[in-house]
Amino acid sequence: MTIALETRNLVKRFGGFVATNDVSLKVEGGARHALIGPNGAGKTTLINLLTGFLEPSSGEVVLKGEAVTRLSQHRRVKRGLARTFQINRLFARMTVLESVMLAVCERRELGARWWHPVGSHGEAIDEAACLLAQLRLLDVAHSETRSLAYGKQRLIEIALALAAKPSVLLLDEPAAGVPTGESRELFETIAQLPREVTILLIEHDMDLVFRFADRISVLVNGGLVVEDTPEAIARDKRVKEVYLGEAFDG
Amino acid sequence: MTTTTLAGFDPAPLQRQARWQHAEYAFWLLPAAAYFAFGDQLALLSQIAITALFALSLDLILGYAGIVSLGHAAFFGMGAYTAGLMATHGWNEPLAGLAGAAVIAALAGFVTSFLVLRGSDLTRLMVTLGVALMLFELANKLTSITGGVDGLQGIEMKPILGQFAFDLYGKTAFIYATLVLFVLFWLARRIVHSPFGLGLRGIHLNMARMPALGTPVNARLVGIYTVGAAYAGIAGALLTQTTQFVSIDVLSFPRSAELLLILVLGGTGSLYGALIGTVVFMTAHHLLSGINPQYWQFWLGALLVLVVLFARDGVMGGLRALARRLPGAAK
Secondary structure (H helix, E strand, O other): OOEEEEEEEEEEEEOOEEEEEEEOOEEEOOOEEEEEOOOOOOHHHHHHHHHOOOOOOEEEEEEOOEEOOOOOHHHHHHOOEEEOOOOOOOOOOOEHHHHHHHHHHHHOOOOOOOOOOHHHOHHHHHHHHHHHHHOOOHHHOOOEHHHOOHHHHHHHHHHHHHHOOOOEEEEEOOOOOOOHHHHHHHHHHHHOOOOOOEEEEEOOOHHHHHHHOOEEEEEEOOEEEEEEOHHHHHHOHHHHHHHHHHHHHO | OHHHHOOOOOOHHHHHOOOOOHHHHHHOOHHHHHHHHOHHHHHHHHHHHHHHHHHHHHHHHHHHOOOOOOOOHHHHHHHHHHHHHHHHOOOOOHHHHHHHHHHHHHHHHHHHHHHHHOOOHHHHHHHHHHHHHHHHHHHHHOHHHHOHHHOEOOOOOOOEOOOEOOOOOOHHHHHHHHHHHHHHHHHHHHHHHOHHHHHHHHHHHOOOOHHHHOOOHHHHHHHHHHHHHHHHHHHHHHHHHHHOOEOHHHHOHHHHHHHHHHHHHHOOOOOHHHHHHHHHHHHHHHHHHHHOOOOHHHHHHHHHHHHHHHOOOHHHHHHHHHHHHOOOOOO
């Protein structure tokens, strides 16, 4: 099995605080890999290191066998590594279609074209529309992002990431802030993504994680504690301790 | 394959955006109307066209890309001096002057854009202000080249394309300035409706998100800042060529500040806001200073406060709100 995404002894320090402690993680190609851990375990920091939003203090990030540790965010996206954000980061005053066109044009290397209008790039529009259909956003294509409910906006967040046609997709709590009924629908959409797309998921909702993932890594205090199948993780004593411990701490 | 899933989807609203509206055609008839109605005010009308081009250049970088600048006169001034010095050194074909000014200003914009990329709005205000102040003092000091506070004199222009000589009444000057404004407006309009322009809006709305879409944000900002500088340089060159003089205040701080005021007054991010803001500002300036030469800025200040408080997106925002209220005006 090929490794789609890998970290080698990744460390991130903020002053004296070690947010990511010697993490060596391997995500197999096509995997549905979940990253769980209590609050403050450093999950989002790890995602930020993977995508280049943060620079590691030491260690390497390897994407499809090539070190990308020194590459800027947008170059990693071009190499097929896309992400969503825990809190929506959208374009409030753009329509849904415009937002997705932004991302589609960028992937099609049209982003620097300055002569023909956006509306004349027919293939890009078709691609954007297909994406919107896939995420059931087609009926609000011409609505301004800020006029939509949070659950819908969450789907735009995912559409923007998918527009990059990633081979590795990092989902940072995709269901955060979404009502329970809608979050199920959202995960159905995610589950339907083709297997060529490797997914690394951060999620708090254990139900969702155990239903979705075929591999789970547990992060505690910035370090990886255990990595295994969902069945094994469910039985793992250390994991229980971590989660019960958190419950006792309040 | 796509037809089934995309049933009912109509991309027309997106495609319509770039199309010229009736109101726009009507707008561009105004300069012609003004030419006949105010034939004795052609010097003022030329100034309006030139300032409108200058305001347009700021709208490209501020209204679309979100780069605030308090020193945009730096590029206006460079263009003005470039065209002036070319003319005094015997290169006085007007269009060549515009091209020279555009290239020099674009070069200056490209180099200084790297200072503007980093940092917050406040940093950008200070950096742009600082660059403009340095250029002003350079022009002040290098009297042998620029004429210092006395200005650059002895500028004579050849007829445009060897055909249209500048006349005493300012007819040629007005038509020339208006045509240049129109062509560059048309080009700017294409730019803002292109994928590049959409990307600029994205950067303006959410800069932190753009790299995650694969956008090289810095390269885009360098690009538009360079274009904006070139536009400002051409505006400066037009002023030089139509007045046959370069005063040192082409580089002055008030010119930059006034420009920001014009753009806020007209409304940012619509191109037309820049044009309308200029017309309102210059006309108010002209009329109010005629009534009271000393205190005219009082009324201008009052107007600005009113606009910022009650019509947040300037005159353009007010017009848009009005259009929405009129039944049937949406199409």
